Amino acid sequence: MVPVQWYLLLAAAVFCIGLFGILTRQNALLFLMSVELMLNAANINLVAFSAYWGNVTGQTFSLFTMALAAAEVAVGIGIILVLYRNFNDVDVTLAKEMRW
Amino acid sequence: MTTKPELRTGSHLLPGLAAVVLFVVMAVAILRASFGDPQGFGPDAPITASIGYAMFNLDMGTIPGEGMLVAFEIIDAVLVAALVAAVLLARREQDGSVVALLADGGREVRDHLTDGERPETDAVDEGGDR
Secondary structure, eight states: OOHHHHHHHHHHHHHHHHHHHHOOBBHHHHHHHHHHHHHHHHHHHHHHHHHTTTHHHHHHHHHHHHHHHHHHHHHHHHHHHHHHHSSSOOOOTOOOOOOO | OOOOOOOOSSSGGGGGHHHHHHHHHHHHHHHOOOOOOOOOOOTOOOOHHHHHHHHHOOOSSSOOOOOOHHHHHHHHHHHHHHHHHHHHHHHHHSSSOOOOHHHHHHHHHHHHHTTTTTSSSTTTTTTTOO
């Protein structure tokens, strides 16, 4: 059995790659992809500890997290669509106010 | 001629250092932590079936797990809400225009009502505090 530390390291790396994307990118689509990476890093942890402790709660909960990620993407894509219609761009730094 | 994406380097990458530092801190914490003895599922454990049982609060699985029926229903509602929200955000009117009330804060409706004449002072547009 692979030591759980390696799964945690992988999850930390994936999470930090997502965080790096959020901190350095301005494209809304890349933002969305970065958030997905961070969510999936949490999923890796849930599944790793589920297998480690021999309990299916973590794996079941990771399924719900995936569903939540799908919902988030649906709304996120809608928001990006509106952003593009108003600014002809998906640069998140263009929208500086709550209304335009 | 085909092009390929290129990584744009520059000072905008500096905030990303925070992510690198966070990874180093997490890596040190993870490698120094100790987690008891692993339990594991066993070679012939019905994992998939147990997940299904746990999802619907059925006490039929052989692997321990909490019931998740309430979470299942909440996620169900969230998914429906997200679907409706996505459709509301993305839909167009019958004449092909975008749904202005959602997209521009009602500006198109205002222009329609005032025949395109903008009031002389619009505190919000000018960054006011109305």
